[in-house]
Amino acid sequence: MTLRDRQSGLILLVEDDRQIAEMVGVFLERRGYSVDYAADGMTGLNLAVSNSYDAIVLDLRLAGISGLEVCRRLRREARKAYPVLMLTACDTLGDKLQGLDAGADDYMVKPFEIRELDARLYALIRRNRRQVSNEKLTVGNMTLDPEAIRVTRDGKELRVTPTGIKILAILMRESPRVVSRRDIEREIWGDALPDSDTLRSHIYNLRQAIDRLFDRPLLHTVQSSGYRIVDLSAVLPLDATMVTSLPLPRFDSVRFRTDGEMPVMQTDPHRSAGLLEVESISAGS
Numbered sequence: 534m535t536l537r538d539r540q541s542g543l544i545l546l547v548e549d550d551r552q553i554a555e556m557v558g559v560f561l562e563r564r565g566y567s568v569d570y571a572a573d574g575m576t577g578l579n580l581a582v583s584n585s586y587d588a589i590v591l592d593l594r595l596a597g598i599s600g601l602e603v604c605r606r607l608r609r610e611a612r613k614a615y616p617v618l619m620l621t622a623c624d625t626l627g628d629k630l631q632g633l634d635a636g637a638d639d640y641m642v643k644p645f646e647i648r649e650l651d652a653r654l655y656a657l658i659r660r661n662r663r664q665v666s667n668e669k670l671t672v673g674n675m676t677l678d679p680e681a682i683r684v685t686r687d688g689k690e691l692r693v694t695p696t697g698i699k700i701l702a703i704l705m706r707e708s709p710r711v712v713s714r715r716d717i718e719r720e721i722w723g724d725a726l727p728d729s730d731t732l733r734s735h736i737y738n739l740r741q742a743i744d745r746l747f748d749r750p751l752l753h754t755v756q757s758s759g760y761r762i763v764d765l766s767a768v769l770p771l772d773a774t775m776v777t778s779l780p781l782p783r784f785d786s787v788r789f790r791t792d793g794e795m796p797v798m799q800t801d802p803h804r805s806a807g808l809l810e811v812e813s814i815s816a817g818s
Contacts, residue, residue: 542587547577574598593621608636673764
């Protein structure tokens with residue numbers, strides 16, 4: 534038996550269907566996990582707040598309070614950051630967005646393959662254990678404090694889901710570089726990659742959380758390349774600050790774009806050739 538055949542860790546299983554709960558619980562225990570069980574939302578929330586878990590497997594539709602509400606309170610009130618894998622029979626994109634927005638890290642639709650559940654749970658726990666850096670990260674007017682699970686922008690605290698915080702940390706560490714979709718997915722989910730909508734949903738929620746209330750966006754999608762966090766108003770090509778005038782026989786002006794694109798050469802037929810002018814333009818130009 535390999536190390537991968539047996540896991541370790543404490544799992545909280547919150548599931549009102551006894552048959553599913555027994556199947557999942559027995560399987561996880563055989564894989565080497567210890568499992569706490571709750572059949573309703575309030576009991577699950579109390580256990581989650583009172584104990585420390587490596588991950589939570591959470592059903593969406595529960596008696597008392599829903600899985601969505603359990604997740605929301607866990608993140609926003611108790612500030613517990615351990616991974617949450619949500620199980621539900623709801624399979625629309627809207628349902629997924631709701632679950633992810635509430636704070637779930639991954640989302641599986643019933644009926645599911647137990648081996649896939651095992652792989653996703655393993656990847657979530659492994660990724661969470663690898664989040665060892667508590668260094669504060671700052672880009673523009675936004676700061677991420679991984680230890681406090683807190684994101685602020687212009688002094689205002691923002692509500693970002695745990696997976697959103699992980700994506701944010703990846704992008705802020707690499708800023709202003711573009712990070713590919715594949716790199717983000719593998720960093721967060723490992724080999725158990727989610728379906729194509731999962732990362733897109735997390736990015737959508739993250740953009741709503743950090744950019745919606747502000748005039749200047751920090752999260753940018755780079756077509757066919759990936760994503761990046763950057764304050765474009767603070768980005769200027771290195772030589773743009775050094776050049777004031779240069780001989781230019783063919784072009785009369787150069788506009789240096791602040792969105793990272795190549796400079797735009799413009800010819801003015803009403804002017805005599807001779808000067809290279811540097812002009813900063815907005816990202817929307």
